[in-house]
Amino acid sequence: MYALSWCLKNIISQCCKDTLFLLYVRSAQAFHSSLDGTGYLFSSDVLATVDKYSNDVANCIIEKAKRMCREKGDDEVKVEVIIESGDPRDVICRVAENINADVLVMGSHGYGLIQRAFLGSVSNHCAQNVKCPVLIVKKPKSSSSATGTK
Amino acid sequence: MYALSWCLKNIISQCCKDTLFLLYVRSAQAFHSSLDGTGYLFSSDVLATVDKYSNDVANCIIEKAKRMCREKGDDEVKVEVIIESGDPRDVICRVAENINADVLVMGSHGYGLIQRAFLGSVSNHCAQNVKCPVLIVKKPKSSSSATGTK
Numbered sequence: 001m002y003a004l005s006w007c008l009k010n011i012i013s014q015c016c017k018d019t020l021f022l023l024y025v026r027s028a029q030a031f032h033s034s035l036d037g038t039g040y041l042f043s044s045d046v047l048a049t050v051d052k053y054s055n056d057v058a059n060c061i062i063e064k065a066k067r068m069c070r071e072k073g074d075d076e077v078k079v080e081v082i083i084e085s086g087d088p089r090d091v092i093c094r095v096a097e098n099i100n101a102d103v104l105v106m107g108s109h110g111y112g113l114i115q116r117a118f119l120g121s122v123s124n125h126c127a128q129n130v131k132c133p134v135l136i137v138k139k140p141k142s143s144s145s146a147t148g149t150k
Numbered sequence: 151m152y153a154l155s156w157c158l159k160n161i162i163s164q165c166c167k168d169t170l171f172l173l174y175v176r177s178a179q180a181f182h183s184s185l186d187g188t189g190y191l192f193s194s195d196v197l198a199t200v201d202k203y204s205n206d207v208a209n210c211i212i213e214k215a216k217r218m219c220r221e222k223g224d225d226e227v228k229v230e231v232i233i234e235s236g237d238p239r240d241v242i243c244r245v246a247e248n249i250n251a252d253v254l255v256m257g258s259h260g261y262g263l264i265q266r267a268f269l270g271s272v273s274n275h276c277a278q279n280v281k282c283p284v285l286i287v288k289k290p291k292s293s294s295s296a297t298g299t300k
Contacts, residue, residue, distance in 0.1 A: 006283060010252075010253070011161075102160075103160070103285075108277070108278075121274075121278070123277065124271075124274050124277065124278070127258070127273065127274065127277060127286045128258075128271070128274070131288065131290060131291075133156060133285055133286060133287040133288070134285070134286045135253075135283055135284070135285045135286075136277045136283060136284045136285075136286070137283040138281065138283070140281060141281075
């Protein structure tokens with residue numbers, strides 16, 4: 001959300017003829033791979049519930065993002081929504097190529113060293129694999145809280 | 151140079167009241183650390199020559215960059231030049247903080263997997279450590295040459 005608001009304020013405002021694609025990736029993979037790995041079996045009810053929940057989250061977030069775009073003010077931003085499932089790293093790269101994006105704007109969790117080592121960085125992967133310029137926007141930490149855990 | 155030209159075309163044109171800082175980092179470190187590691191001794195003449203050469207390269211590149219900014223056309227871009235020595239990763243992060251940059255624009259070599267493993271990626275390091283948004287601009291490969299070595 002912070003990356004979107006930064007983008008709306010600093011990039012989109014000056015070139016309102018562009019289309020803004022909102023991409024949400026449901027990381028269904030984590031759930032399915034734990035299913036494969038451990039041998040647990042879930043009833044179709046459970047799967048359907050998880051699926052519905054995941055859908056609701058996606059819709060909720062996309063609605064919030066669309067509201068932010070509408071509230072931008074004078075210049076109407078043309079918005080398109082893409083919701084996909086899979087590994088976010090692969091999906092983001094594929095979609096960026098498919099829509100022939102001029103620039104890919106993405107947030108960054110700002111994980112610490114250890115989390116990055118295990119999880120890898122989505123933004124790092126995309127910056128290295130997407131052909132178009134990649135803009136990585138981090139939510140600024142309040143300087144008071146940053147001193148504690150860094 | 152490609153990142154600068156992309157930046158001039160897509161970012162600067164719409165907000166010409168901003169100041170563009172051109173940062174060039176002379177990676178003097180590689181030379182000095184090879185000196186420490188292997189025990190070779192260079193005369194002050196050699197060191198002075200290397201230093202002069204490194205200076206000439208920096209000036210030449212910065213001149214070219216400034217020319218690109220001047221040639222932009224109607225809107226004059228306010229340009230400031232910073233030349234520093236050291237590990238580019240550290241210097242870029244430090245300077246970005248010092249000048250309180252709104253956005254850090256940087257090119258990317260697009261090294262392959264093996265080169266990245268040894269050299270690390272400057273852009274990746276900066277994207278993770280600089281607080282402001284980071285825009286990574288890669289020079290597009292011509293599709294014909296990309297097929298060979300990828």
